[in-house]
Every structure is written in structure tokens, then in C-alpha cells.
Amino acid sequence: MSSDAPRHRCTRLSCVTDTEGVGGRSAVVTGGNKGIGAAIVAALLEQGHRVASFSRGGDAPEGALGIACDVTDAAQVDAAFKQAEEAHGPTEILVANSGVTKDTLVLRMSEADFDLVLDTNLKGAFRCAKRASRSMLRRRWGRIIFTGSVVGLYGSPGQVNYSASKAALVGVARSLTREIGARGITANVVAPGFIETDMTATLAEDVVAGYHAAIPAGRLGATREVAATVAFLASEGAGYISGAVIPVDGGLGMGH
Secondary structure (H helix, E strand, O other): OOOOOOOEEEOOOOEEEOOOOOOOOEEEEEOOOOHHHHHHHHHHHHOOOEEEEEEOOOOOOOOOEEEEOOOOOHHHHHHHHHHHHHHHOOOOEEEEOOOOOOOOOHHHOOHHHHHHHHHHHHHHHHHHHHHHHHHHHHHOOEEEEEEOOOHHHHOOOOOHHHHHHHHHHHHHHHHHHHHHHHHOEEEEEEEEOOEOOOOHHHOOHHHHHHHHHHOOOOOOEOHHHHHHHHHHHOOHHHOOOOOOEEEEOOOOOOOO
16 A cells, blocks of 8 residues: 555544544534533544533543633633634634533423523524634634534423524524535534433433333434544535534434
């Protein structure tokens, strides 16, 4: 094999090409300190990217740069991106993963609970995408990936606020695709279903059994399966995919 030929390396998450960016690309993952976010950070690190993880406490998985940031505060978002870019260079990959829930039936849902979820899940993602797009536009290359949810299109009782916030991310991604897609920037939504996390580990056995019965795959998903999808969308090979909603839900939503 010629020494000039691209080399490929395979991990348990994905196969990537060594020529994908010199020394990897500069990535930001919000909510990267635990659960799905931590798995995404690990996947991007495996691809050789330089990863900054934003969270309120500033803690991060090993190998990532931890930065304290509350995505509901525009000034904190700007300051966090400045810190990440000083360390890793202009942002080329953004995974807007931060999210909260305030679940209750609509008649019991307060204005404050509705506003908090929308401000974090939707407006927080908007703030980060707006800030990250500056450097992406200058470089004429970028990957913006939003963590949505199967309930964003499928719906879920007691989650009017959460479902609304996740459904709206589809409109954001598709509008960004039409607005800045010609500059080599993609914007997509990954929509996880029921995933094994610390939260689902506390559920009663009968509740989990009900999920298994509803999901065609017959099981909950793994965080690494969501992370693998995100890692692909962040790669060179996904450059012609934009404005898409990629379900990682075992068939639960059937593309709704």
C-alpha cells in the first residue's frame, strides 16, 4: 500500500479516516458531563477531535476540556466558546446536547416549568448554534448536531414542554440548512428513544418491561449507539446529509 493512501482505523464506535482534519477538529459538546453527552464526548475523542465539554459544573470526561456554562445565559455561552477556542481553535463541530425535563400533565404545568425547558433545550441550542456558526462560516466547514428526542415528533403525555422543545429543533436544523448549507455547514437532529442511563436504571421492572414491549427492537438503547450516530454526522463522510432527523430508537417512532 502506498504511504500516501488514506489510512483507516476502526473502533468499537466507528471507522474513521486518518486524513479527517490535521490533528482532528475542534468540537464543543454541551451537557457532555454525563449520560448520552459523555458518550458523545468519548466518541469524538476516539475520532481524534479536540473536545470541549460544557456543563453547569464544568466537569468533563477524561480527555476533554471541561468548561462551566449555563446555556440559558448568553454571556456564559459566549465566554465558554471563547475559552474553548483559545484552547482548541475555532469551533468546527457543535453537538447541542444540553437538556432538562419538568414533566407533568398540562393542567398542572406552570409557566415557569414550560419556560425553563424551552429556554434550556431550544433557546440554549439556538444560542450555541449562533455562536458556533461564526467560525464555521469563516472556515466554510461545520457540523451542527442537535440532540432531539423520539417524543419530539411522537409525543408523550406529561411532556408538552419537552416535546415542544425537541420538535422545534427540527425546524431550527432545517432552517439553518437552507441558510448556511452552501458554506459547507450541515445541521442535523439525532432523535434518541429510550436509552439506558442512570435515570432509566431507577425505573421499576414493570415500567421497563412496558418499554421493551413497545419498542420493536425489544430493548432499550445504549448511549454508545447514540454517540456513534453523532460521531458519523460529525465526520467528513456525512457532508451531504443536512436537515435530517436520524432516529436512534429501536423503531419506536418509525420516523414520525
